[in-house]
Amino acid sequence: MEAETHKNLPICWDMIFDKLNNPSDRDSISLVCKEFLSITNLIQESLTVFSPSINVLASLLRRFPHLKKIKLLNFQGDLNRAFHNLGSTMKNLKILGCSRSSMKDSDLVKIANFFPQLEEINISDSYFPHIVDSKIIAVTDEGIEFLASKLKRLRKVVLSGNRCISDKSLISLSLNCPFLQHIVAGYSTNITECGISFLLRNSPRLTSLCLMAHFKIGSFGVENSINFPKHLVSLKFVSLNISDEFLHSVAKAQIPLTELTLSFCKSYTFSGISSLLHSHRYLRSLALLGAEFLTNEHIDYLCQFLLNLSSIQLYCCPLLSDSAFVMLSERCNLLSRLEIGYSCVGSEEWNNVRPLKNLAIRSLNLSSNQFLGSANLRKVQGIFPNLEKLNLSKCFQGTEMLDVADILDYSHTVKSLELNECRQLTFSREKAKVSKLEKLVAKYSGINDEVLAMIGRNSPRLLYLDLEDCENITEKGVKEVIESCKRLRYLSLSGCSNVNVDVVEYIVDNEPSLRRLISPSCGYPEEEDQIYLLQDCLVTRGVDYEEFI
Template identity: 40%
Template sequence: MSDKPMVDLPPECWELIFNLVGHHRHFEPLSVVCRQFLAISNRLRVSLTVSDQTVLFLPRLFQRFQHLRKIDLSEFHGDLEGPLSQIAKSGLDLEAINLSNQRNLPLDGLRKLGSNMKNLRSLTCSKSGSLLDFHLFVIATSFPSLEELDISYPEHEHCYSLSGLADSGRFPAVTDSGVYALSMKLKNLIKINLSGNSFIHDKSLMVLSSNCASLREIAVQDCAFITQSALAFVISCARELRSISASEIWLPFKDVGFEQSFVYAKALCDINLSTSFVADELLYSIVEACLPLNKLTLAHCDGFTFAGISLLLAKYQCLSFLNLEGVSFLTDQNIVELSKFFSMLTSINLSLCSKLTNSTFFTILKRCHFLNEVKMERTNVGEEDFAADIVVNHRVKSLNLARNCKLGDGSVKKFAAVCPNLQQLNLSSCSKVTGESVVEIFKRCREIRRLEINQCSGIKGLVIDFELSKLEEISAKGSGINNEALAVIGKRSCRLLHLDLAGCLNVTAKGVKEVVQSCRLLREINLKCCDNVNAGIVAWMVFSRPSLRKIIPPCGFASAESQINLFLRHGCLVCEGQHFKGHGKPPLI
């Protein structure tokens, strides 16, 4: 490694250049060029994911990356007290920490963290075991500057009696008392997610909206005791409220209090009422309120009709996000009529609308000029009725067509032709799709970065004679993909980073070697349940491909702790039995 780069520029200029590269996972090749590039990449690294193995190296990592702002401990499964103590003593100025998926949140660790991280703005404790009121008391006292708090879906192991109390006699859940403590201490709170906390009542929402004047986002999905009365109070009183998310709310006919509350919601732009009973009268009240609405979710809702949703969409033609998943009455003709109001949509979800066919897909592509994302999972897409006036939409980047049993090669080819700038495509569990479709997708959509073909047994071999210069991730769990296809992927995909082959029975060590040898940037590979891949290939992969950062080995892999640590010192985490994270996760070190 040299002391200086070949082109001598001020460090500020190099930082600007590095930032153009994008995600910090791309910094690693640059960091080995020279010491100055190493220092710059270290300085620009702002987030770190900690696992069971990497926790041993925390002091060294904190010393190397001194500008970290976010730490994610959701993949760590040991005693959290030690890591929290090290983070507290690190001297870092953190803005966000993720403590999700923990069996327990140590109170002393939280206190130490709070005493040293005065500027912490975001705390995530989703899916934490044994989350109780006294955890909220400590959080409220220790982190007075919090702006975002997620305590959603706690995982309690206690057994409840019919009265809602644990058999042990104590109340093993978050209650209104804990939320009240948060509301009294966290005066800067902007966003809170209470979803899945089954024992909070209307009182919790009322004290939050009364005491937290800056509150903008509230989520109470799957909170059984929250009623429309509390939602009406929040919408009326929280004048800064931008987003409200609730589910399983009974919003009956002639609920005057709830309907009138929208008149006061001058800032409300995002409404999510999933799996609720929503009468047309409520939709009419939203129309009359003249909100700055740009996001609407009515997924799996009952009670409203086509007339109700039509009137609402006619009023709010500036919607950018619309989720009508599971609205079963929708037909292709309904979408033709509604699409007149879709001119500003960037994302639409019509999954589980079983009456919708190819006609709907081509209609929204034609009418939605700003569309970026389309979800039509488990619909009736696949019917070969192609419209005569099909238009090409260059803006669509993400398309989810998973679990469409009628979807075959003919439709997929046509979809690829009209969405040439696709970057993400999901065809999982489409049994009629073959390798012919995949080749056509790669040929037509040269911007494709992520392809999901999980459980596609019809996809086996691939014949590709051109470069896949943008492809970064393939998820092919349980597919029919074989060694020959892997060899082609390896040869043509120079930027492949993530490869998920879990349960691919047509793959052997030969195919894995082909792709690992060819893909010089490969960072993660999942071989879980690949019964025909010899477990002995793991060591070969670690030492043959220095870019690898995570391997989930095939069945039969057994290794001593010393060998696992040796792999880790080479920069690769070999993690048996763990889930493959893949897309969107930062590298481990």
């Protein structure tokens, strides 16, 4: 009986560990013993690998034999060998990402043959053609047509940045993939309104459409709701010319739209967007970026249609100020995410204004508001007592200091804080309350060793720290954080010119929880696939800024 119970234990552990959704929880369990490590390896279903070599990829595939989702980011090795390694053990792979990997048609043929069960694929490119021996390496319509003809179960396809595809690719996908639900395309001058119209008319299951750059949307060939897929819930347009006529046609169509993004799109006006919002009052997510015509008065009028929103992004709308901010926080009671960036928030006086508290908002983005000062920021924090994410990037770039201690004290629930390009940072209280901070992103900021050390001492839960191009940081501040934050999993020191590369070995030896470290040097490690295997920490080179000159 005892022997039989012991025999069934692995099955029990498998079921228990499978319920752990947080990767850090599984990592902690895997450190207990070899048996637990083996079990967590077997139940791992998702893997993201940054710039992997063939040898590293092969090692990871042996370790995690039951993967269903793999993302290879910026893979520059032999794709033929990579797909052969994957295909030999991963016939049931469902999701494959190969973004920014210099792919060509022959690679798509291998994908289609090796992974017949594939449901999602990301082959987005870097928007610039890859030239090898005077030949352009690119995905074309022929590759997409073969892929579509073989992978009948495809539900999601990301094609953005592939400049050599045309309407033919969209037609092939819509005709050959009956389960197609989500497509992302753009940055190709050969994709036209005709191709998109065909896709809409012939993809009855389509739920999400994302289009980027280089063409104009007039009526879209859509004159009535019968030409819209009846399940379409998400529209995202980036850098397109969109007419009010098209927005009016969406307003008239009886589609269950819940998500709308117009990012730096031109030609549409308040008439078009107000018509659409009036007809889709159950919208859950709205993003209007670069809508320079929007005013506080417009927001006052639109609020009546936004009562069901859970997320709103209003970025680069320079006519919006504190009044619009307060109206949205008071009237949209279901909002959990609020972003008003690159506007005039902070330019109005709050002396006689006492906004109602909003208990729902968890994420607040006020980046690039040059008028925002400490006094107004403190009042803003008082409105949102349950705030978990706060983004103040590109604020406090003048002479006024931003006190990080105040932020963590007044918003004691904050877990994620972004301070990119905030030049004036201080930490005024040595005995500040212990914060719940788990993520700090302070790229290109004025953070120094003293502030960094104080943040580390008051943030023992810190998991993620990005200090890219922080010139005031030295090894002293980095070592202070390593001593204080024993849960740290990600650390970027890329471009930190005053941090000696010798600190890399110290970090790896003294931070066993670390899984990813980006070196302060663009030349170290010397070998691109150099890994500190004993601590399971991937160390990669920092950014070589001269490549972008």
